[in-house]
Amino acid sequence: xxxxxxxxxxxxxxxxxxxxxxxxxxxxxxxxxxxxxxxxxxxxxxxxxxxxxxxxxxxxxxxxxxxxxxxxxxxxxxxxxxxxxxxxxxxxxxxxxxxxxxxxxxxxxxxxxxxxxxxxxxxxxxxxxxxxx
Numbered sequence: 001x002x003x004x005x006x007x008x009x010x011x012x013x014x015x016x017x018x019x020x021x022x023x024x025x026x027x028x029x030x031x032x033x034x035x036x037x038x039x040x041x042x043x044x045x046x047x048x049x050x051x052x053x054x055x056x057x058x059x060x061x062x063x064x065x066x067x068x069x070x071x072x073x074x075x076x077x078x079x080x081x082x083x084x085x086x087x088x089x090x091x092x093x094x095x096x097x098x099x100x101x102x103x104x105x106x107x108x109x110x111x112x113x114x115x116x117x118x119x120x121x122x123x124x125x126x127x128x129x130x131x132x133x
Contacts, residue, residue, distance in 0.1 A: 002127045004040055005067045009047070009056045017047040019060040021068055021076065022129075026098060028122035037120045039075040039109075040068055041130070061088050065112065074116035077109050077124060097121040101132055 002022040009017035019042065026037040042064070047056045065088060068076060078085050079102045082092060090108040094117055100107040101124075111117050126132045 002129060004071060004073065005064050007060055007064055007067070009060055011051065016051040017045075017056040017060055019045045019057075019064045021064055021073075022127060024077065024124065024126050026075075026120055026122045026124055028120060037075065037122070038073075039077055039124075040073050041126060042076055042078040043130075045080075057084070058087070061085075065110070069112045074113045075109060075111060075120070077107065079106050080108070082106070082108060099123040 003020060004023060005019075005021040007019050008015045021040045021042055024039050024041045026039055028037055042061075045057055045060060047060075065076065077095060077098070077100075078090055082090075082105060085108050088110065090110045092105050092108050094111065095107045095109040096104070097117075097120065098107070098109070099122065107124075109117060
């Protein structure tokens, strides 16, 4: 499978939120040498409308990023609101050397390891289930 970290938040009446981190990669090239940089995609992050604004999405994001870091992952990309994801260290500036099918300011990255994106420039490739091939 493609999933690396999947978490749910439970309330008294069942699941109220979920987050998923899936494998993806960045195709890079340097002269005649082509290589692949491994990364994760954060998608989706979902919280029931009745439970939004209660910190559930923030807690899922923090806990999920910690789990990704502990598993040894280096780079996570997300498509979303810069105000929300910026609080966790995501930045469109970190993703500016990456070609993505999404609008530039919404595509953001975070380095779980310092300088993980320093030498990475290329095209973001999502796995087949994302339907972007």
